[in-house]
Amino acid sequence: MREINTVSIIGLGAVGAAYAARLHDMDPDCLRVIADNDRSQRYSKEGFIINGKRYRFNYIAPDEKVLPADLLLIASKYHHLEQVTEDIRQHIGSNTIILSLLNGISSEDIVGQRYGMDKILYSMCLGIDAVREDEEISFVKTGKVYFGEKDNEVYSEKVRAVKALFDRAAIPYIIPQNMLRTLWWKFMVNVGINQVSAVLRAPYGVFQRFEEPNELMESAMREVVRVSQQTGVYLTEDDIRDYREVLQAAEPRGKTSMLQDIEAGRKTEVEMLAGALIELGHEHGVDTPINEALYQAIRTLEQMTSDGAKEFT
Numbered sequence: 001m002r003e004i005n006t007v008s009i010i011g012l013g014a015v016g017a018a019y020a021a022r023l024h025d026m027d028p029d030c031l032r033v034i035a036d037n038d039r040s041q042r043y044s045k046e047g048f049i050i051n052g053k054r055y056r057f058n059y060i061a062p063d064e065k066v067l068p069a070d071l072l073l074i075a076s077k078y079h080h081l082e083q084v085t086e087d088i089r090q091h092i093g094s095n096t097i098i099l100s101l102l103n104g105i106s107s108e109d110i111v112g113q114r115y116g117m118d119k120i121l122y123s124m125c126l127g128i129d130a131v132r133e134d135e136e137i138s139f140v141k142t143g144k145v146y147f148g149e150k151d152n153e154v155y156s157e158k159v160r161a162v163k164a165l166f167d168r169a170a171i172p173y174i175i176p177q178n179m180l181r182t183l184w185w186k187f188m189v190n191v192g193i194n195q196v197s198a199v200l201r202a203p204y205g206v207f208q209r210f211e212e213p214n215e216l217m218e219s220a221m222r223e224v225v226r227v228s229q230q231t232g233v234y235l236t237e238d239d240i241r242d243y244r245e246v247l248q249a250a251e252p253r254g255k256t257s258m259l260q261d262i263e264a265g266r267k268t269e270v271e272m273l274a275g276a277l278i279e280l281g282h283e284h285g286v287d288t289p290i291n292e293a294l295y296q297a298i299r300t301l302e303q304m305t306s307d308g309a310k311e312f313t
């Protein structure tokens, strides 16, 4: 059986650091972190504090010649992906499996177009509540990594290899039979809750108490459902309803990653959500007016914080 003995990871943020810690705890020598000089200097100073424990990872500059990794994990934000795709090149060989943990439905194709779709397994994480402040990451729930080929009725060799690694590292996972549909379901959720929470600056509790934010969120999700039906994925109204229960169970003060980005004045992943949906809508002849409005609102919020429009508020 194919075995994973070496893992390279790029992106030690909230999500990446949480899973890097598990792999490091399993075997510190199996893990390499790809980081340019600026980052590795910054990261090496105090190390990473992950749930109160200090970690000193093995940093490798992108240009350094290395043996390819058995598994390459990508855990950056969407706007980093162009640079990240370049920076991972020394770590990709003919047998490397690539898992991109980013939200959205685009990152696998972007990386796969460069290195070959045969190396890609689809993936995303759900239920992780990691929060990052510089090199300090804390989380209560590890969540689960959902991964697999598009269809997993029979596990491929790649899927079996990653499954065995995650078992050894105690990384919780699910291998859905229809991974593509699962990826789209999460995309629908992020298009709804992330974007509407960011525009309204609303933690989950606001959605639990009032009706209107839910109506707005669900109308944004409904546009994903309509587009999915033209692409062969076939999400339905039931998928929207299924999310209501998940949302009710969320920590009322909890915030989506996009709301956290807006509050911290960081770039958001709006291009990966409304941006990707609007483009697919054009391709398949489906109108997406709610997402067009959300796109413009979120881009405005980003520009207001990044170019110092604070003087007007």
Ligand SMILES: NC(=O)C1=CN([C@@H]2O[C@H](COP(=O)(O)OP(=O)(O)OC[C@H]3O[C@@H](n4cnc5c(N)ncnc54)[C@H](OP(=O)(O)O)[C@@H]3O)[C@@H](O)[C@H]2O)C=CC1
Residues within 6 Å of the ligand: 010, 011, 012, 013, 014, 015, 016, 034, 035, 036, 039, 075, 076, 077, 078, 080, 083, 084, 087, 101, 102, 103, 125, 126, 128, 129, 130, 132, 257, 269
């Ligand atoms: N946070 C959450 O709760 C959840 C997030 N997600 C998704 O997971 C993905 C990752 O999110 P998250 O972990 O929150 O993001 P973060 O912003 O916390 O982390 C991204 C990390 O990528 C690093 N990075 C960017 N470019 C490079 C590069 N070229 N080389 C090395 N490192 C690089 C950044 O480094 P630096 O800081 O040094 O610039 C940063 O540490 C996103 O798509 C998000 O939507 C999914 C579920 C939940």
Ligand SMILES: CC(C)(CO)C(=O)C(=O)O
Residues within 6 Å of the ligand: 103, 126, 127, 128, 189, 190, 193, 194, 255, 256, 257, 258
């Ligand atoms: C599903 C949700 C909203 C929380 O994990 C998320 O993916 C995010 O905050 O980006």
